[in-house]
Amino acid sequence: MSARRPPREGQDTVGPRPAAIVWVGSSSFRGRGVGFRPVAGSGQAAQRFRGLLADTRPLRDDNFRRLWVANIITVIGAQLTVVAVPAQIYAETGSSAYVGLTGLFGLVPLVVFGLYGGALADVFDRRTILIVTTLGLIGTSALFWLQAAVGGVDVWLLLSLFAVQQAFFAVNQPTRSALLPRLLPPELLPAANSLNMTVFQAGAIAGPLVAGALIPVLGFEWLYLVDTLTLLATLSAVVRLPPLPVIGALAGAPGLRSVVEGLAYLRGHPVLLMSFVVDIIAMVFGMPRALFPEIAHLDFGGPDEGGLVFAALFAAIPAGAVIGGVLSGWVSRIERQGLAVIWCILVWGVAMTGFGLAVGLADRWREPMLVAALLMLVVGGAADMxxxxxxxxxxxxxxxxxxxxxxxxxxxxxxxxGPRVADVAHGAAAAAVGTAAAAAGGGVLVVVGTVVAALAVPSFVRYRITRPATP
Incomplete structure (x- = not known):
């Protein structure tokens, strides 16, 4: 496969221009240009509508298309396991305290191996890392299936398997994201990320619904088996990638020093650092999911064990992200990406404020305010995507x-x-001031914090990329 270089990308205030990237994309991207080229004879309304739909040009690259299609298959299986593990733990123990340990056993390896996995991805061939970690995910899913089939397994074994699985996932995901600029030209990265996130959020909706319906019928072992088999599609797509050695790779084995050097890199690149800061502001102050059980029960009259309102609240943000992904054609036309991030997070903050206000008015107009609350969550999900x-x-x-x-x-x-910190913060705030004030106040803090951050680092707002000239 011949190597090609991407069109020159614009760099505004990020710092020195990055080293040249060897782009190994395998397909031509002629055709649909930046935005939408009108089709002869089509009406203006139809043209504008097509311009709103997701930009699918990244799918013309064979490697990206295989990864994306495989992800459609595997994301449902992965979500089946995400639901089945806590459900099986509760079935084995009857204790929500043990179920809560999945958060700890999942977060710690995610943090540790997320950072270390990024260091690995800057040393070794990224295709090799993806093959190894995908095999690890297949192996842990197969072990989940085996323990469920045997029956009577100790809960600590379940939690340990879950931690190992999350460790493989934490190494796999940074590597998978880091290779995208080697497959696609820079102007298609927003569209590619939108396509990936749309699939993930759709799985976050469909997976729990499918798992909830199948567990009483098929049992846990079949859900784990489905996850194991669907991961074979990802393995097939990964094996067919070209070699992806790191350009300017670190010398020697990665360790703590390389992780620290990666963090230090951010200090010299304020635009990249701010991309993390504004997300922390949005999630820590503005993610009210810990309040959903109480809101569903006390404010909207649902049963205390869950129910339709509870499910709708949890599904609304992912549903908004899916809608936003389907209508994401505009993201490929944005050059001032820093300013776009600021506006998206402001919309998220306003939406969460509106959600809190709707909850506060639920005692007067329960049904209309439920609709309004769900709408605010949907809008927030689209903005977050x-x-x-x-x-x-x-x-x-x-x-x-x-x-x-x-x-x-x-x-x-x-x-x-970020969302896990938000769970703690919103829970404490709700205990002090109530759910409505906690949610609405968090949204206001998102808006204030984002404005302050934008004023403090104007280079982030000015960041833009330059599109290649359309032939």
Missing amino acids: ASAAFRSSMLQAAANDSVRGRLQGVFIVVVAG
């Missing part, structure tokens, strides 16, 4: 290839850790 697509693209395009894996590791840690 766009923000994540832009921030991922900035990290992938603006950083040197030799440090990109470690930055993606930090990205995984921030994305996973």
Whole structure:
């Protein structure tokens, strides 16, 4: 496969231009240009509508398309396991305290191996890392199946298997994200990230629904078996990737020093550092999911063990992300990506404020306010999807290839850790001031914090990429 270089990317205030990236994309991207080229004879309304739909040009690359299609298959299986593990633990123990330990056993390896996995991805061939970690994920899923089939397994074995699985996942994900700029030209990274996130969020909705329906019928072992088999599709796509050695790779074996060097890299690149800061602001202050059980029960009259309102609240943000992904054609036309991130997070903050206000008015107008609350969560989910697509693209395009894996590791840690910190903060705030005030106040803090951050680091707002000239 011949190597080609991507069109020159614009760099505004990120710092020195990254080293040249050998782009190994395998398909031509002629055709649909930046945005949408009108089709002869089509109406203007139809043209504008097509321009809103997701930009699918990244799927013209054979390698990206195989990975993306495989992800459609595997994400449902992965979500089946995510649901089955706590459900099996509760079935074995009857204790929510043991179920709560899945958060600890999942977060610790995610943080440790997310950072270390990024360092690995900056030393070794990224295709090799993906093959090894995918085999690890297949192996742990097979062990989940085996223990469920045998029956009567100790809960600590379940938790340990879950921790090992999360460790493989934490190494796999930064590597997978870090290789995208080697497959696609810079102007298609926002579209590629939007496509990936749309599939993930769709799985976050469908997986729990499917698992909830199948567990009473088929049992846990079949869900684990489905996850094991669907991962074979990912393995097939990964094996067919070209070799992806790191350009300017670190010398020697990666260790703590290389992780620290990756974090130090951010200090010299304020735009990249701010991409993490604004996400922390959005998630820590603005993610109210810990309040959903109480809101569903006390404010909207659902049963205390869950029910339809409870499920709808949890599904609304992922549903908004899916809708935002389907209508994400505009992200490929944005050059000022830093400003776009700011606006997306402001919309998220306003939406969470609106959600809190709707909850506060539920005692007067329960049904209309439930609709309004769900709508606010959907809007917030769409805004968060766009923000994540832009921030991922900035990290992938603006950083040197030799440090990109470690930055993606930090990205995984921030994305996973922020909502968990939010759970603690919102729970404490709700105990003091009530759920409505906690949710609405968090949204206001998101808006204030984002404005302050934008004013403090104007280079982030000015960051832009330059699109190649359309022939």
